[in-house]
Amino acid sequence: MANSAKNSKYDAIVIGGGHNGLVNAAYLAKAGKKVVVLERRHVLGGAAVTEEVFPGFKFSVCSYVVSLLRPEIIRDLDLPRHGFEVLPLDGTFTPMPSGDYLWRMNDHGKSRREIARHSKLDAEAYEEFGKAMLQMCRFVKPILGMTPPDPTTLNPRELLKLLFLGRRFKDLSLDDKYNQVQLMTMSAVDFLDRWFETDVLKATMSASGIIGTFLGVRSPGTAYVLLHHYMGEIDGAFRSWGFSRGGTGAISAAIAGAAIEAGAEIRTKAGIAEILVKDGKAKGVVLENGDELHADIVSSSVDPNRTFLKMIGPGHLPGDFLDEVRRYKFRGSSGKVNLALDALPEFKCLPGSGPHLRGAISISPSVEYMERAYDDAKYGQYSRRPYMDVVIPSLTDPSVAPPGKHVMSCFVQYAPYKLKDGNWDEKREAFGDTVIDTLSEYAPNIKNIIIGRQVVTPLDLEREFGLTEGNIFQGELSLEQLFFLRPVPGWAQYRTPIRNLYMCGSATHPGGGIMGAPGRLAAVEILKDWGAS
Numbered sequence: 037m038a039n040s041a042k043n044s045k046y047d048a049i050v051i052g053g054g055h056n057g058l059v060n061a062a063y064l065a066k067a068g069k070k071v072v073v074l075e076r077r078h079v080l081g082g083a084a085v086t087e088e089v090f091p092g093f094k095f096s097v098c099s100y101v102v103s104l105l106r107p108e109i110i111r112d113l114d115l116p117r118h119g120f121e122v123l124p125l126d127g128t129f130t131p132m133p134s135g136d137y138l139w140r141m142n143d144h145g146k147s148r149r150e151i152a153r154h155s156k157l158d159a160e161a162y163e164e165f166g167k168a169m170l171q172m173c174r175f176v177k178p179i180l181g182m183t184p185p186d187p188t189t190l191n192p193r194e195l196l197k198l199l200f201l202g203r204r205f206k207d208l209s210l211d212d213k214y215n216q217v218q219l220m221t222m223s224a225v226d227f228l229d230r231w232f233e234t235d236v237l238k239a240t241m242s243a244s245g246i247i248g249t250f251l252g253v254r255s256p257g258t259a260y261v262l263l264h265h266y267m268g269e270i271d272g273a274f275r276s277w278g279f280s281r282g283g284t285g286a287i288s289a290a291i292a293g294a295a296i297e298a299g300a301e302i303r304t305k306a307g308i309a310e311i312l313v314k315d316g317k318a319k320g321v322v323l324e325n326g327d328e329l330h331a332d333i334v335s336s337s338v339d340p341n342r343t344f345l346k347m348i349g350p351g352h353l354p355g356d357f358l359d360e361v362r363r364y365k366f367r368g369s370s371g372k373v374n375l376a377l378d379a380l381p382e383f384k385c386l387p388g389s390g391p392h393l394r395g396a397i398s399i400s401p402s403v404e405y406m407e408r409a410y411d412d413a414k415y416g417q418y419s420r421r422p423y424m425d426v427v428i429p430s431l432t433d434p435s436v437a438p439p440g441k442h443v444m445s446c447f448v449q450y451a452p453y454k455l456k457d458g459n460w461d462e463k464r465e466a467f468g469d470t471v472i473d474t475l476s477e478y479a480p481n482i483k484n485i486i487i488g489r490q491v492v493t494p495l496d497l498e499r500e501f502g503l504t505e506g507n508i509f510q511g512e513l514s515l516e517q518l519f520f521l522r523p524v525p526g527w528a529q530y531r532t533p534i535r536n537l538y539m540c541g542s543a544t545h546p547g548g549g550i551m552g553a554p555g556r557l558a559a560v561e562i563l564k565d566w567g568a569s
């Protein structure tokens with residue numbers, strides 16, 4: 037990475053080299069601004085990172101699948117030219133303790149036949165459900181690309197945004213209107229209950245509703261998170277997820293490539309200790325090594341806790357704003373176990389290394405299983421039998437493992453940040469054992485084929501990746517923290533009470549996931565204030 041002289045003056049300093057910080061920098065640099073990105077870690081990407089944890093085994097240490105990255109960003113930054121490539125993730129395979137399984141594939145006809153094996157009625161409903169969700173995605177999609185309106189002002193520009201949303205809602209069919217309201221208010225399982233009767237189908241579909249939240253599949257509000265995960269789009273097809281060739285770090289590397297090409301400077305091992313504020317205006321930053329950098333604006337892609345409570349000295353922010361920041365909910369609930377494998381797992385219910393191993397393998401055999409996993413977390417324990425979303429990217433992208441070997445990524449819930457007994461440093465390996473024990477109930481050979489294991493707890497996510505309380509989305513995606521309420525009411529337009537200080541990470545609208553939208557939208561607002569757009 038390029039290094040430049042100390043004490044330089046920039047147009048913009050971007051704090052954090054996660055994918056949103058990089059998107060933000062790329063757009064600002066493309067607009068002709070002199071930009072520097074300062075990343076605390078030795079490697080770029082934040083939660084979208086690839087690291088060689090064991091020699092020859094490259095892991096997407098945190099995020100592992102992609103689909104939410106906004107198409108306009110892929111186009112504007114010409115990311116394929118910088119190495120961005122998505123490989124297909126073929127469906128979701130859910131093994132069941134009974135010895136049966138549910139395998140939803142990308143091929144619609146095959147999925148339909150598979151669901152019909154469990155329930156003919158559900159096979160019919162699945163078709164209708166897909167159509168209804170497509171309508172919901174179409175309704176919500178423009179919202180992902182817009183700065184949230186401020187509903188408290190009479191500013192004509194804000195009123196127009198509200199009118200635009202009102203019109204879109206009015207134009208929905210009556211059924212779609214009901215669906216939309218239900219998605220915003222119901223639990224994932226209650227919503228799915230309206231469509232389906234097969235327990236395992238509801239369990240595995242409801243899992244998308246709890247990712248990154250401290251809520252259960254029966255908690256109101258989780259239906260929206262389900263929609264958030266449906267929104268992903270690859271080449272215009274909604275609900276498709278894929279692997280990034282080279283792991284999710286390759287996405288960050290491609291964005292960094294576009295930013296550097298546009299003239300941005302990027303520094304790693306450059307943690308920020310303080311944001312300099314004078315007369316109510318951001319003036320620059322102080323690095324952890326004591327260096328000072330100055331700029332006209334500072335754009336922070338780290339969460340509000342770090343930005344406002346750790347990097348800004350006392351007296352610069354209004355008390356009511358700080359109260360809202362303190363109320364912002366993180367409540368991390370996820371962990372990750374990354375495995376280096378000598379061979380492939382053999383599932384009891386479908387032995388062999390068939391295409392079922394190329395998609396997601398979901399340990400979500402029943403609604404009761406999912407809810408019990410949450411029960412443990414509610415009382416301060418990691419789930420004794422957790423929900424897991426498992427992928428083996430090396431089957432699709434052999435570049436991430438030595439020949440004949442594999443990498444397996446297990447995303448796990450629940451792993452509550454706050455444990456009732458003990459701490460995560462003491463519990464890390466026991467948690468890893470629980471994950472392997474759970475998996476071995478379905479794939480008994482797993483214990484014999486593991487040659488390396490990395491256990492990532494919520495505390496590791498906080499310490500290593502700067503994610504407060506280990507929340508994977510820089511703050512829960514719960515309804516009260518979305519849209520014009522994210523991160524806090526009144527400050528959802530990427531600006532902050534300090535002039536020239538902006539927010540551009542997942543803690544802003546539209547939230548977490550490898551989306552890039554916060555980074556882009558923040559750049560749009562920054563350039564507006566600069567009078568450059």
Ligand SMILES: Cc1cc2nc3c(=O)[nH]c(=O)nc-3n(C[C@H](O)[C@H](O)[C@H](O)COP(=O)(O)OP(=O)(O)OC[C@H]3O[C@@H](n4cnc5c(N)ncnc54)[C@H](O)[C@@H]3O)c2cc1C
Pocket residue numbers: 051052053054055056057074075076077080081082083084097098099100101102103104306307308309337338342370371372447497500501502503507508509510540541542543547548549550551
């Ligand atoms: C375990 C896990 C699994 C996930 N799975 C998926 C998935 O499969 N698909 C998906 O779409 N999303 C997934 N996500 C969510 C997604 O990865 C994140 O929402 C997204 O990557 C966040 O990007 P960001 O740029 O907003 O923030 P971050 O990635 O958090 O970037 C912030 C950056 O700021 C840096 N930083 C922190 N403090 C400082 C400081 N003081 N000075 C300088 N730099 C600092 C951090 O090191 C980090 O690089 C997952 C996340 C996790 C943690």
